[in-house]
Amino acid sequence: METLGERIRSLRKAKGLTLQALAGNAMTKGMLSLIENNKANPSMESLSYIAGQLGVDRNELLAQVPTAELRELLQEVEKLYKEELQELSDFTPIIEKIAPYADKLPYRYESARLLEIYSRCQYYAKMADWQKALEKSEDMYEGLHLVNNIADVHMFRAMMKFNEHRYAESLKMLQASRRSFDNRNAVLDPLKKLDFDFHEAILYFALGKDQEAVHLMNDAIEYSKEHQIFYRINDLYRVMGFHAILVGNREKKDYYVHKLRLFAEFTDDDKIETTLDLLEAHDLNSFVHDYAKAERLVDRNLEKDKDGDHHQFYLEKGKALYGLGKLDEALTWLNRHRTAEFLHHPYDLSMNYEKDAYLALIYEQQGKHDLAIEHASIAKELIDPMPDLPYKTFILGVYKKIVQ
Incomplete structure (x- = not known):
């Protein structure tokens, strides 16, 4: 498969042009030689100039992968990605499918979308360089003026901060993104508006700004009803x-x-x-x-x-059994519970942190005071950074009762 430099050289020779003739007044002969020998990468401006000199579309120069092959790959990857998002288990097969194409994708929507999925899968697979592909994807979307896709990239990047429990930073990024679209008078489709509303609202909830969150949620619900959108x-x-x-x-x-x-x-x-x-x-x-x-x-x-x-039902089963006085059975179910890795909102986390408080109560009633102190302390340490929700009141009450 030809490289970009090889394709430029082939087209130049096919048109009977010298390096100097192709370089014209806008480029140097030396720079063009470096590009043809794959020792330098042209900017998009230079690429457009070269394409104009050769009398071809810029995308033709970049089209290292046949369009039909690219569309077939994207169709396959979209299906796998949608399925994998339900499980969040192994994104490696998707990464391996896109990797051979990642550095030679033409400048078009299919390429940008493949790079976006590639980046997301790298993130979920905990690969360090996931942002590189996302930046390339965003650049392509920008060049193609695909504002809704740009919005998806912005939201993904902001919600990664949410996953790191940096809620204020995530909210700031999300709001800056919305302002950027407003400032350039970009029209987002209704689904993107609802995405922004929902994510911004849950971030307000995460920061304890309930009034702002409820207001935004109600606006989104009314907007959905008005436009008959159930997304x-x-x-x-x-x-x-x-x-x-x-x-x-x-x-x-x-x-x-x-x-x-x-x-x-x-x-x-x-x-x-x-x-x-x-x-x-x-x-x-x-x-x-x-x-x-x-x-x-x-x-x-x-x-x-x-x-x-x-696993969430295991926790509720254990709590119900504890309430019914069936301590041994409750202990079994509580110990089966695991907090899912994809939970990052303070509501979800605080609810799950109840587990160790219930374990502490059971161990205390069973006369295992050291174990009770251990789990009460774990619960307190986990809940301390969380907002003042009823779970925090309950957990701190258990800790005080057992430890103090």
Whole structure:
């Protein structure tokens, strides 16, 4: 396969041009020679000039991979990427498929999208140089004036800060991105607007700015209704329902749960039903204290858990059993629970940190005071950086009771 320099030389010779003739007045003969011998890379401005001198489109010079092959690769990779996002387990096969093409992709949408997916997969695979491909992807999107794709890149980069629990920095980046699109009068499609609204709202929640978050969430819900767009309705109702639980607004919680159950029935989405059962079980355990009802909800879902993936239900099962006074059984289920790596929001983290507090209570009642102190201390250390949510009050109360 020809390199860029080889292709320029071939076209130059085919048109009977000397190096000097092709260089013209805008380039030096020496620089053109370096480019043809692959010892220098032309800028996009220089590439456009060379293409004009040769009478071809710039993309023709860059097209090292046939268009049909590129589209076939992207179609295959998009499918694999969508499937892998459900599991978050092994992105290596996708990386290996794109890697041979990464340095020789032509200047077009398919290339930019492949580089974006390549970067995302490298990030999830914990590879250090993931940002290099993302920057190349963003440059291509910018050159092609694809503002919605640029927005996706900006949001991904901002949410990586969220994953590092740098919530204020993430919010600042997200808001700067929105301003940049406003300043250039770029029109984002409605789905991107809802993405920005949702991510900005959950960052406000993460920083304890509930008023700003609720206002933005309500605006997004109204916008969705007005435009008949159900793209983010599941996420919006779920977060609002969870927030209603945290602030003790039973009426709002019931409203959002009811709306979500209707939406689950409308879309025939079992995952929404599972999420709602988990939300209800958590509410019954941690706030209502109806442990028997919580256990029934949990058991209904554990029966369907063929792969043993429902670790969050293990936690709720353990809490329900503790509330029912079945300490040994509770201990077994709590020890089976693992906090998922993809959880980064203070709401999710704080909820999971309850585990060690419950373990501490059980060990204390079993007369294992040293173990009780150990787990109470773990829970306190984990919850200390989190916002002042009911989980923090509970965990610090357990710590005080056992340690002090």
